[in-house]
Amino acid sequence: MRSLTLTLTASLLSAAAPALAADKPQLTVYAPDYFASEWGPGPKIEAGFEAQCACDLVFVTGDVLPRILLEGASTKADAVIGLNTDQTARARATGLFAPHNQDVASLTTPVTWTDPTFLPFNWSEVAFVYDDTRLKNPPKSFQELLDAPANAYKIVMQDPRSSASGLATLLWVKHIYGDKASEAWAKLAPQVLTVTKDWSESYGMFTDGEADMVLSYTTSPAYHIVEEKDLHKHALMFPEGNYFMVELAAQLKDTDQPELAQKFMDYILSPEFQTMIPEANWSYPAKLPNDQLPQAFRDLPRPEKTLFYSEAEAEAIRKPALEEWLRAFAR
Numbered sequence: 591m592r593s594l595t596l597t598l599t600a601s602l603l604s605a606a607a608p609a610l611a612a613d614k615p616q617l618t619v620y621a622p623d624y625f626a627s628e629w630g631p632g633p634k635i636e637a638g639f640e641a642q643c644a645c646d647l648v649f650v651t652g653d654v655l656p657r658i659l660l661e662g663a664s665t666k667a668d669a670v671i672g673l674n675t676d677q678t679a680r681a682r683a684t685g686l687f688a689p690h691n692q693d694v695a696s697l698t699t700p701v702t703w704t705d706p707t708f709l710p711f712n713w714s715e716v717a718f719v720y721d722d723t724r725l726k727n728p729p730k731s732f733q734e735l736l737d738a739p740a741n742a743y744k745i746v747m748q749d750p751r752s753s754a755s756g757l758a759t760l761l762w763v764k765h766i767y768g769d770k771a772s773e774a775w776a777k778l779a780p781q782v783l784t785v786t787k788d789w790s791e792s793y794g795m796f797t798d799g800e801a802d803m804v805l806s807y808t809t810s811p812a813y814h815i816v817e818e819k820d821l822h823k824h825a826l827m828f829p830e831g832n833y834f835m836v837e838l839a840a841q842l843k844d845t846d847q848p849e850l851a852q853k854f855m856d857y858i859l860s861p862e863f864q865t866m867i868p869e870a871n872w873s874y875p876a877k878l879p880n881d882q883l884p885q886a887f888r889d890l891p892r893p894e895k896t897l898f899y900s901e902a903e904a905e906a907i908r909k910p911a912l913e914e915w916l917r918a919f920a921r
Contacts, residue, residue, distance in 0.1 A: 631870035679905035712873035715832035717825035747805035762833035775918035831895030
């Protein structure tokens with residue numbers, strides 16, 4: 591009887607579910623693959639937003655900017671999430687995006703933010719991460735890393751042509767070394783064990799013990815502390831500074847769900863959304879005071895300097911910096 595009741599109930603729910611979903615308006619948000627994965631922040635954000643919007647939030651995953659550039663005005667996106675400042679010049683040039691209509695004066699980012707279109711939702715700085723059980727004497731500065739004997743370290747990093755963190759590293763090196771960036775890459779290249787397409791592959795090699803250091807983020811150790819009780823992973827804070835990496839959201843100007851898209855922008859800076867970020871995306875939220883962060887994040891060391899290029903500067907530097915990097919790694 592119990593089985594029959596459960597089966598009947600399940601059948602009724604199954605039959606009713608499509609009708610209920612069909613009755614709700616849909617908000618389509620383009621997002622990176624990681625974002626909507628089971629270990630990313632997407633599922634919690636989807637549940638939280640749907641609980642208050644009476645809508646169906648659908649994440650469409652993939653490379654966000656290339657898809658928007660390809661689709662143009664015919665895009666099905668109502669909003670996007672996961673862009674960064676190294677991409678926003680090209681995104682802005684499409685003319686497809688509307689103002690976010692948020693008060694950004696109270697953001698807790700280390701860089702003052704005034705952009706009316708692209709809204710920060712989390713941030714960190716790029717950094718080399720190491721395990722102190724395997725690497726006893728890590729470099730104390732970027733220059734010390736460059737001056738180390740050839741093959742002193744085994745580093746894995748990401749390709750700047752396919753990875754946001756890889757591109758941020760190009761800008762990091764350019765910010766520190768300027769016209770000497772080519773020489774810096776030539777010195778660093780012998781220390782690089784391999785270059786991977788994306789961050790996940792690099793980090794997997796590091797945690798498998800194949801590399802001494804991995805290009806990642808200043809907040810990466812928080813994951814190991816919280817999830818694994820592992821206090822041996824550390825991010826290197828170089829006195830030259832670490833490069834600011836911020837992720838952004840925006841709403842589409844010609845969306846057929848303008849009210850929902852605006853509600854989503856409002857939700858991004860809400861305390862509920864912001865408190866999900868640290869232990870779902872392992873980054874600092876864009877609007878949350880330090881005393882409201884999880885303890886592991888409050889205890890993380892911070893770099894002395896946060897380096898940053900504006901959108902226009904990053905776009906102007908991107909191609910020549912990539913050519914410098916390619917020359918160093920083609921040898």
